Amino acid sequence: MNTPTDRQTQHQQANKKLVGRLVLIVAAMFGFGFAMVPLYDVFCDITGLNGKTNSEAVSTVAVDADLSRQVRVQFVTHNAKGVAWPFQSSLPSIKVHPGVMTQVEFVVENPTNRPVIAQAIPSVSPGLGAQYLRKLECFCFNQQPLAPGERKVMPMQFYIAPDMPNDIGTLTLAYTLYDISNRGDQPANAQTAAP
Amino acid sequence: MTSMTEQNDIAAQQHDETNEHHHYAPKGIMRWLLTTNHKDIGTLYLIFAFTMFLVGGAMAMVIRAELFQPGLQLVDPNFFNQMTTVHGLIMVFGAVMPAFTGLANWMIPMMIGAPDMALPRMNNWSFWILPFAFAILLGSLFMEGGGPAFGWTFYAPLSTTYSSDSTALFVFSVHIMGISSIMGAINVIVTIVNLRAPDMSWMKLPLFVWTWLITAFLLIAVMPVLAGVVTMVLTDKYFGTSFFDAAGGGDPVMFQHIFWFFGHPEVYIMILPSFGIVSAIIPAFARKPLFGYASMVYATASIAGLSFIVWAHHMFTTGMPLFGELFFMYCTMLIAVPTGVKVFNWVATMWRGAMTFEVPMLFALAFVVLFTIGGFSGLMLAITPVDFQYHDTYFVVAHFHYVLVTGAIFSIYAAAYYWLPKWTGHMFNEFWAKMHFWCSLVSVNVLFFPMHFLGLAGMPRRIPDYALQFADVNQIVSIGGFAFGLSQLLFVVVVVKAARGGEKAAAKPWEGAEGLEWTVPSPAPYHTFETPPAVK
Known part of the structure; x- marks a missing residue:
């Protein structure tokens, strides 16, 4: 027979079970919030959606140059807030054939009287074009220590993948320069800094 | 097997225990601090929510006073930003959500024939941590450097690199609010799943219970x-x-992706229970059963499901690729289908009904019309190419105030007037309640409707100053704002009068009302449905 106390304990057991499951969902969703961070990076790496370029040098593979068309690549440089170091590319823009290796120089200067560490963060517009801009060498792969007053010429080598869709005629590669001298942590890109 | 005598003994013993409990029930403040009764906790939630509504409303008055004229006259821009931020946080987490939780506490056990919420002690906790959360948040306003000033959406890097030193307090208060709503949601789910009266099958549940069940799942997600x-x-x-x-x-x-993955379901958390309230009130005063009950349930569930795949419509201008823009645009527009089903169902319920226009019905009708206006401006914002013009303008402010003030808050008022006789045992003063309704209705439209035009003309949101050509319309908006703010004080008058006395309310004061809550006397006794009721 179901006495009221029996019913109560039954209820309590059922409640406990359900609460347990719901707490699991809560914990899983809390984890999911953090899992979105690597998921986002992986998703953007694969699709190039947010204009991130490769953070490690691509291995040189022979690619056939596509001499039938030219793509304009524009170079934009910004300083992050609080950074007042002259930072420029040697060229505002360049026209290249897809598949042809090109080198561009960027110049940065430390006008202060203290040693600093700079980190450039690249971003490509339109975002979908980012995955076709392949860099063999970039100063943005490494942290750039600058002695007081030092002027540094930094090379950047890239080619445009020939399979880039024809509707992308211009790529804008923007670099933002950050002062990371006082940061305790290592930026994600620094792992690849081994020479 | 238990013999009859034993059963009787147990019943008698239990009866004694309840009596004993009554004897030792603490009085005064301790009654409220220690209570595990769903009706007490519901009342606490509702009073807290209304207090926060007034606090957040006072901040809105500061905003509208500053915007009465172009130029900076009353507050400095940093304080203005703190006002817009904390106004948003308080209204979302302090007013609308606790008000719905309060209604859930009061009504869900009575609607499903349960004696109380399933986890009464946790219920006490989930309420009593809330005042601390808001004390911390409001306290941060008085710290050096000020409180949060980065908008309720706390976008990085505004909330990281550029925020004031009190940001940790903001973070902890949001943590506490979150824990409170998660505990509340778990309680609602367990109550609905385990404590329904034996004959209360899923498709007999009142829609308020259904919508809250779905909301609770959104909350824990x-x-x-x-x-x-x-x-x-x-x-x-x-x-x-x-x-x-x-x-x-x-x-x-x-940041924006993670925030809006939370943020979009959050806005449905603030509107789904409204759908349930309106689906209870319109049939009661149209004296017809709700049209399309099952479709209402499925529409609610599909809105909740879709809410997880539309978040990036808040981010059209972040430079998303075309495919992403199209995906989020079409998914967003798809939400209009189940929402349309609901609106048409409410209209069909009224069709050829014997309608009367008591105050709960007035608020419910205003909800249907004005929420639909908010829904339409939402559709306009969903169109990616035009969103580039509307983004971050007063058009967005108009949109979400139509769905949250004339949507969520009007439905909460409708619910409060509908169930006030059940809570207090007295009928409220109809004249002042109607005054409250009509003053609110007129002023809320003077307040928010012209904001559409300000937005279309290009006035950005969250700024303390604006270009001269917006001056006239801003004055009208501010006057509407002050009138709306003052009108809400009438609600205090009505509720206090009804709580103190007035015409005795019958068990079922509304002729066409349906549901178990009307089978118990008014005011509802402290303990209801200790034995499960029979359900038709």
């Missing part, structure tokens, strides 16, 4: 994500992580 994202803000600001800092390999746009 997204509040943890909010807790995660505020934690990331905390560690980015104070512990040197780089979740959202490009210099350290993070991405500030990712």
